[in-house]
Amino acid sequence: MFGGLKEKLQAARNRLGTSIQGVVAKQEPPSPETRTAEPETPLPQQKTISSTAPTFVDKVKVLIIERELIVSEKDISEALAELEMTLLESDVALPVSDAIIAHVRTNLVGKHRKIGESVDALVVGALKSALLEVLGKGFNLVEYVKTHAHPVKILFTGVNGTGKTTTVAKIGAFLKKNGYTVVIGAGDTYRAGAIEQIGVHAERIGIKIIQHQEGADPSAVIFDAVQYAVSHKIDVVLADTAGRFHTKSNLMNQLEKIRRVMKPDLIVYVDEAVAGNDAIVRAAEFDRTVGADAVVLTKADMDSRGGAAISIAHTIGKPLMFLGTGQGYDDIMPFDPAQVVEDLLGSDT
Amino acid sequence: MLDNLSTSLKDALKKLAGKTVIDRAAVDELVKDLQRALISSDVNVKLVMDLSKAIRTRSLDEQLPKGTNVREHVLRIVYQELVRLVWASTDVKLEPQTILMAGLQGSGKTTTTAKLARYFQKKGMKVGVICADTFRPGAYDQISTLCAKINVPCYGNPQEKDAIKITREGLESQKDVELVIVDTQGRHALEADLIQEIIELNILTKATHRWLVIDAALGQQASEQARRFHEAIDIDGVIITKMDGTAKGGGALSAVAETKSGIVFIGSGETIEDLERFNPDGFISRLLGMGDLKALVERAEEAIKAEDVDVNAMMKGKFTLRDMYTQLEALNKMGPLKQIMGMLPMGNMQLPDGVYDVTSTKMVRYRIIMDSMTPGELDDPSLISSSRMQRIARGAGASPDEVRELLKYYKMMQRTLKGLRGGGGGKFNMQRLMKRFSGMQ
Numbered sequence: 001m002f003g004g005l006k007e008k009l010q011a012a013r014n015r016l017g018t019s020i021q022g023v024v025a026k027q028e029p030p031s032p033e034t035r036t037a038e039p040e041t042p043l044p045q046q047k048t049i050s051s052t053a054p055t056f057v058d059k060v061k062v063l064i065i066e067r068e069l070i071v072s073e074k075d076i077s078e079a080l081a082e083l084e085m086t087l088l089e090s091d092v093a094l095p096v097s098d099a100i101i102a103h104v105r106t107n108l109v110g111k112h113r114k115i116g117e118s119v120d121a122l123v124v125g126a127l128k129s130a131l132l133e134v135l136g137k138g139f140n141l142v143e144y145v146k147t148h149a150h151p152v153k154i155l156f157t158g159v160n161g162t163g164k165t166t167t168v169a170k171i172g173a174f175l176k177k178n179g180y181t182v183v184i185g186a187g188d189t190y191r192a193g194a195i196e197q198i199g200v201h202a203e204r205i206g207i208k209i210i211q212h213q214e215g216a217d218p219s220a221v222i223f224d225a226v227q228y229a230v231s232h233k234i235d236v237v238l239a240d241t242a243g244r245f246h247t248k249s250n251l252m253n254q255l256e257k258i259r260r261v262m263k264p265d266l267i268v269y270v271d272e273a274v275a276g277n278d279a280i281v282r283a284a285e286f287d288r289t290v291g292a293d294a295v296v297l298t299k300a301d302m303d304s305r306g307g308a309a310i311s312i313a314h315t316i317g318k319p320l321m322f323l324g325t326g327q328g329y330d331d332i333m334p335f336d337p338a339q340v341v342e343d344l345l346g347s348d349t
Numbered sequence: 350m351l352d353n354l355s356t357s358l359k360d361a362l363k364k365l366a367g368k369t370v371i372d373r374a375a376v377d378e379l380v381k382d383l384q385r386a387l388i389s390s391d392v393n394v395k396l397v398m399d400l401s402k403a404i405r406t407r408s409l410d411e412q413l414p415k416g417t418n419v420r421e422h423v424l425r426i427v428y429q430e431l432v433r434l435v436w437a438s439t440d441v442k443l444e445p446q447t448i449l450m451a452g453l454q455g456s457g458k459t460t461t462t463a464k465l466a467r468y469f470q471k472k473g474m475k476v477g478v479i480c481a482d483t484f485r486p487g488a489y490d491q492i493s494t495l496c497a498k499i500n501v502p503c504y505g506n507p508q509e510k511d512a513i514k515i516t517r518e519g520l521e522s523q524k525d526v527e528l529v530i531v532d533t534q535g536r537h538a539l540e541a542d543l544i545q546e547i548i549e550l551n552i553l554t555k556a557t558h559r560w561l562v563i564d565a566a567l568g569q570q571a572s573e574q575a576r577r578f579h580e581a582i583d584i585d586g587v588i589i590t591k592m593d594g595t596a597k598g599g600g601a602l603s604a605v606a607e608t609k610s611g612i613v614f615i616g617s618g619e620t621i622e623d624l625e626r627f628n629p630d631g632f633i634s635r636l637l638g639m640g641d642l643k644a645l646v647e648r649a650e651e652a653i654k655a656e657d658v659d660v661n662a663m664m665k666g667k668f669t670l671r672d673m674y675t676q677l678e679a680l681n682k683m684g685p686l687k688q689i690m691g692m693l694p695m696g697n698m699q700l701p702d703g704v705y706d707v708t709s710t711k712m713v714r715y716r717i718i719m720d721s722m723t724p725g726e727l728d729d730p731s732l733i734s735s736s737r738m739q740r741i742a743r744g745a746g747a748s749p750d751e752v753r754e755l756l757k758y759y760k761m762m763q764r765t766l767k768g769l770r771g772g773g774g775g776k777f778n779m780q781r782l783m784k785r786f787s788g789m790q
Contacts, residue, residue: 085394091568094389159562159620160591161455190619191493193459200486214494245594272455276391276568278596299454302537302570327454327484 080105091307093277096314136313138337139294139321140173144266145236151183151229153237153262155222157255159282159288160243163298163324165194167270168240169201171296171322173329176205180235185225187218187258188210190242198240205329208234218242218254219261226262228269239264246285255290266293268321271312273285273300279308280315287316297325301331371422376408381421390636391599393572396434396606404430431633435605435612441626443472445527447520449548451578452562454535457590459488461562461616462532463495464624468614469528470499477526479519480505480551481512482534492532499621502526511547520554529558538577539765551582560586561612563601571600575607586613589627593617597636671727673759674719714747715755721745730759 080101087097135224145152154171158340165188172182184202186209188194202209210225222239227239239262244251259267269292271279286292297309297317300323309320320335380401407426448465450458459482468478478496480503482488489505496503504519516531523529527528531554536543550560561575578584587608589601592615605612612627662732719727722743726732733741733756735749742749 088388089394089569091570094385153661159566159594161457163455191491191492193487193489195487196490197485245591246593272566274453274568274570275564275566276596276600277389277570278391278566278594279568281595282566299537302453302539302574308568 016078017318019274033129035283085309087307091274091279091311093280093307093311093315094279096311099314100310105232134310134313136317136319136337138335139319141175141294141321141334142335145175145178145180148265150233150235151226151237152235152266153226153229153239153264154266154268155239155259155262155264156268156270156296157241157286157292158243161244162243162270162272162275164188164243164270165198165201166327167204167241167268167296167298167322167324167332168198168238168334170306170329171240172202172207173205174322174332175236176207181233182236182238183225183229183232184209184235185237187222187224187240188242189214189216189221194240194242201329208232219258222258222262237262246282246289252289259290267280267291268294268296269316269318270296271308273297273308274302275308275310276317280311283312283316287318292316292318294319294321296320296324300333301325352715369411371409373409376405376423380405380408383427387636390597391566391568391603392636393569393573393599393603393606396572396603400434401428428633431636432629434634435602435627435629441613443469443474446557446656447529447531448560449531449547449551449554449582450533450557450562451582451584452535453537453564453567453574456535456562456564456567457616458482458535458562459492459532460495460619461588461590461614461624462492463499463501463621464616465530465614466496466501467499467621468624470501475525475527477519477523477529478503479516479523479529481516481519481531482658483510483512483515484534488532488534495621512546513553516550516553528558538574544577544581548581556582558586559584560588561604562588562590562607563598563604565589565591565598565601565683566581567600569600569603572603572607575604579608584608587611588614588616590616593619593623598632599636602636662765669728670719670722670730670759671724673762674716674727690756691787706742711771714751715758718742718745718752718755719749730756 084097084101085101088094110248156168158164168184172184184198184207186195186198188198189212192214195214199209199211203274208228210221210228212221212224218241223241225237228234239258241255241258244249244255246252267290267310269283269286271283283292283295295312295318297312297320312318313320320337323333323335325331325333363639383404384397384401388394388398404423404426404427407430407671408423411422411426413422450462452458462505464477466478469476478492478501480489480492482492493503493505502523504515504522506515506518509515512534519531520529531550533547533550533706534543536547538544550556561578563571563575567574573671575587584604585608587601587604587610589598589612592598598615601612613633615625615627615632617623617625718741726737726741733752738749738752741747742752745752
């Protein structure tokens with residue numbers, strides 16, 4: 001994922017670069033500029049920006065060394081409009097793209113800066129911090145499990161059809177591979193077939209599962225799972241829940257009850273990478289009502305743009321923990337922003 | 350945030366209100382706001398650009414019809430352009446046919462399959478379902494449980510891994526049903542082998558309809574996915590699911606434009622009855638963040654007998670406990686309060702959260718409590734003193750706290766509605782406009 005976004009941003013950035021270059025005025029603020037253009041790029045996984053000849057960063061560097069520029073709003077407004085379209089086309093929600101564009105604008109317009117020796121460090125540093133700022137720190141689950149009292153209780157939430165159950169199975173397999181014992185609480189007692197679904201997953205990956213019959217109280221199921229973990233010295237409890245819309249206050253209350261009963265160490269909000277503007281609405285609502293400590297984005301293999309990641313990260317400011325990238329149990333990718341940023345900048349500069 | 354958007358759209362419209370000559374700047378502004386409204390509803394960006402270009406050109410070029418003002422003129426164009434986009438004939442015929450369901454993972458195909466089965470069953474058809482999802486564990490359990498609830502035969506075999514084989518056997522075993530719905534596994538356009546599978550399923554079933562199920566929250570990716578599905582199996586209808594959330598369903602619009610088909614059904618709830626035929630007026634209103642009284646009233650008519658309640662009672666005159674009683678009863682039949690409220694033209698006003706917090710069980714309690722009140726009390730709740738409250742509570746088997754809660758809720762409703770009424774001309778203009786629109790197409 002993010003590949004498409006990266007390409008588009010690349011084009012937009014070049015455009016922005018050109019437009020600034022055209023302004024033969026005085027000086028220009030390389031960092032802010034790049035920074036703002038970047039935040040979107042961050043997501044672009046591993047892939048390198050490369051390809052297109054002189055990157056924006058190069059241009060900026062040249063500019064900085066050779067002469068000074070003052071950027072006026074007029075000079076960049078067109079390019080910014082284009083950048084905004086790019087963001088929107090990549091599913092970055094409207095308010096979020098607005099915020100990003102505004103950020104770029106304030107940072108660019110009228111900026112004056114004397115630039116001398118370490119342009120490189122300046123640009124790279126600014127870029128890096130900007131990228132990390134949007135993406136947060138990432139979330140190392142293995143590290144978390146290692147450093148917290150067992151059993152570590154993890155609750156999964158999200159709206160219908162985002163892939164919670166599959167994600168629970170994948171994370172179960174992931175933790176098992178990392179040497180931890182896991183028990184799953186089949187807390188989706190509502191949807192027909194959900195208990196069977198998670199049951200089959202658990203059996204395939206060889207994990208104990210606690211389940212009641214359809215229609216049971218999910219809090220009770222999950223409570224039992226936690227009890228089981230305590231008495232059998234299991235390391236991690238993964239609690240699946242039924243998908244629910246943030247607009248249904250009774251279901252949200254139920255989730256609240258689950259949280260009270262389970263006292264989770266981690267609440268993981270699951271959403272899909274292909275979601276559009278609604279992603280921010282529901283992420284904010286879930287974060288407000290039951291809280292969220294980390295985010296998993298599923299179906300990242302469907303979409304090369306990844307705007308939802310930016311939208312959600314920007315809206316609730318919680319780290320992205322995993323990307324779901326396919327239908328197999330191994331199709332899960334820990335998300336490490338530092339690494340991503342490193343890769344991006346490494347190729348860029 | 351969407352509220353802000355539709356407000357700005359309304360502001361832009363307001364600016365056009367008094368004008369008799371088309372003002373280029375005002376039209377530009379309106380078009381810009383329109384773009385933002387549509388984009389934040391997840392309509393494909395390119396589509397929005399084309400659309401707004403057409404609207405701008407038409408608004409500026411076309412002769413202002415006699416007797417209309419600029420605002421009406423522009424709004425009419427906006428509406429016509431949008432309808433042109435979503436409006437394709439999607440007749441659902443009640444005759445023997447085979448329907449093949451397609452869509453991304455988690456878009457709601459299985460649930461929708463059951464809802465469709467129920468829909469056609471209610472129309473008097475003999476329906477059968479084939480579960481061709483051989484991948485997701487529990488898929489067969491899910492669909493067979495749902496089908497059992499409505500007494501629809503469901504063919505499937507969780508042990509078999511070959512969807513083609515299951516479907517062939519399923520078609521064989523369901524020869525005597527009139528309408529077969531084939532539920533398939535979720536897939537996306539980049540999974541070549543799965544796309545090949547659905548092509549083969551399409552050939553095998555000779556499906557009358559191939560409907561694409563789209564999650565209302567699907568973003569810009571909708572166009573691309575729909576295009577690929579369309580290339581593979583020639584999609585002839587789109588179903589939007591999960592419209593009971595806050596998503597606007599703009600992705601479905603992109604899908605429709607891409608497949609040159611129309612929106613057939615809308616799924617908006619978790620129960621098997623929550624499926625409606627598509628109604629362009631309501632959908633467009635929602636996209637633009639403007640309310641749609643028409644759909645609400647229609648829905649009300651369906652759910653309630655005429656003498657039961659006048660939905661517009663909410664909007665007019667005195668609001669007593671008695672009104673609330675009938676409304677609670679009526680609303681109960683129509684669906685969750687929030688859903689109803691979403692359809693009312695008041696996008697620019699915020700309702701207190703508490704208004705929505707009345708779940709159906711609570712509504713039942715409230716009605717029981719109100720049953721213990723005297724007619725006088727129902728007409729004038731201010732009569733209720735603490736001794737009366739005790740009496741009501743005893744009569745209803747409730748605690749005085751519950752009675753107090755009910756009165757609090759009543760006051761909140763009353764305040765809200767007062768706010769609605771007093772909320773300025775905006776909403777009513779909007780209401781009139783929407784009405785006018787519905788007369789125009």
